[in-house]
Amino acid sequence: MVEAIAFSWKLHGRRPFPPFDDADRDDEGWHWRVEDDDTPASLERLFRESVAKGQALVDEAIAAHGLDGPADVSNDQGEHANVRRLVVDMIEEYGRHVGHADLIRESVDGLVGEDPPH
Numbered sequence: 001m002v003e004a005i006a007f008s009w010k011l012h013g014r015r016p017f018p019p020f021d022d023a024d025r026d027d028e029g030w031h032w033r034v035e036d037d038d039t040p041a042s043l044e045r046l047f048r049e050s051v052a053k054g055q056a057l058v059d060e061a062i063a064a065h066g067l068d069g070p071a072d073v074s075n076d077q078g079e080h081a082n083v084r085r086l087v088v089d090m091i092e093e094y095g096r097h098v099g100h101a102d103l104i105r106e107s108v109d110g111l112v113g114e115d116p117p118h
Contacts, residue, residue, distance in 0.1 A: 001016075001020050001023075001050070002090070002093055003050045003051055003053065003054030003057075003090070004016035004017050004020040004021075004050060004053070004054070005020070006054070006086055006089065006090055006093075007053075007054040007057035007058055007061075007086070007090075008053075008057060009072075009073070010071055010072065010073040010081070010086055011057060011058070011061055011071045011072060011073070011083065011086050012057060012060075012061065012072055013072030013073075017050075017053050019046075020050075054090075058083065058086075058087060061083045062083060065083070066083070067082065067083050067084040067087070068082050068083070068084060069082060069083050070082055070083075071083060071085070071086050
């Protein structure tokens with residue numbers, strides 16, 4: 001979902017790519033729901049396909065205007081972020097969630113840090 005919003009909507013001003021284009025945003029939990037017919041394999045495939053679509057959108061923007069090219073999204077003063085900013089934001093987003101996964105793992109196995117005790 002993050003790739004669809006960041007790189008379709010914020011970068012190019014387009015509707016998020018499927019299946020995120022028709023999400024029920026009035027339902028506060030819509031983006032966290034796993035349906036009965038979802039499987040680990042189907043969810044991983046959705047993730048990988050979304051990343052590939054996001055990368056293609058970034059490639060398109062870089063080919064058109066480079067990393068300093070403007071994104072469609074702007075702040076209240078009308079200033080536009082650039083492609084580089086949205087890519088860095090995505091790196092930060094992944095870093096944040098990988099850190100969350102590490103905290104969960106630590107709570108399960110009790111190991112902290114990079115190297116387990118000998």
